[in-house]
Amino acid sequence: MPELPEVETIKRGLLPRLRGKVIRRVIIPDDSRGSRLLRRYPSKRSFIRKLTGRRIITLKRRAKYLLLHLDTNEILIIHLGMSGQLLLLPDRSVAPPYTRLILKIAAAGRLCLIDPRKFGEVYLFSKKEGHTTIDPFSLGPEPLLKSFTPEVLGRSLKKSRSVIKTVLLDQKIVAGLGNIYTDEALFRAGIHPRRRSSGLTGREIERLFQGIREVLREAINLHGTTAADRRYVDSKGEPGRFQARLNVYQRKGERCPRCGAIIETVKLGGRTAHFCPHCQK
Ligand SMILES: [Zn+2]
16 A cells, blocks of 8 residues: 555655646546545535636645645545555546546646555545545644654553554554554564554654654655555656665565564554564564
C-alpha cells in the first residue's frame, strides 16, 4: 500500500503541474451499479457536477491521503488503497486498464486513477458541510511535523494494550505509516514488533521516534518504496528507490545488514512483521 513517503512523492510530482489548473471533465469509466470508488459519497452525478470546471488551488497530503484543494470550499481527497496508481498522462493518451477515474485538466493532461483491486476511494470533502462519512482530519499526528514529539508518541503508546507493531499501524496514533515503514522504524529502534506498546522505556520511545522520522525522510528523498509487487510508481510512472535501503521488510531469510542474523517474520494482528531476532529485543 502506498504509505506516507509514496503519497508525498506523488504530491510533489503533481503539485507544479496541477496548481492553478482547471478540471475540464470528469470521467468515471466503471458504470456497473455505481462505482466502488465513490462508495462513501452520496451521488456520482453530484460528484461529477461539483468537480467539473473547478480550479485546483493547491495539493496537500495528510497521512496517506492526497488532497486537491479546489476554488470552492471543497477538497477532493484521493486514497490509493492497496495498490492504486495516479498517473498524469498526455491529453490524447489511452487510459490504462483498470482506470477508475479520469480528470481532464486544462493545459496539464489526463489525471488517471488506476486501481485493479478496487480498494481506492475518492471523496469530495466540504469544509463547511462535511458531506462524507469519513473525516480524514480526525487522524493522529503527522510524524514529520513539529507537533509530533517523543512525548506525544509516548503518551499514545502508554495508553494502548496492544503490541507495538499493531499500535504503529493505527492511523490515530501516528498517521501515514503502513507495513513497510513500521517494520523499518522498529528495526532502527531495536525494538521487537511483539513488544507491548505500554511497556516501552523512555529511551526506546525516543529511539522509535527517531527511527520513524529518519526512515520517512530517507524514503521521501528516494521517492518511496517500490516493493516486490512493483505496483507503486509516481505520477510519471517512475518506481521509487528506497527498496534498496530496506533492512528487514520483505527480506525474510536474508541476512540482517547489521549483525548477519537471519531475518524472520511473525504474524501480528493479521499483518506480517519482519524483524531481526538479534538486533530487536
Ligand atoms: Zn540484526
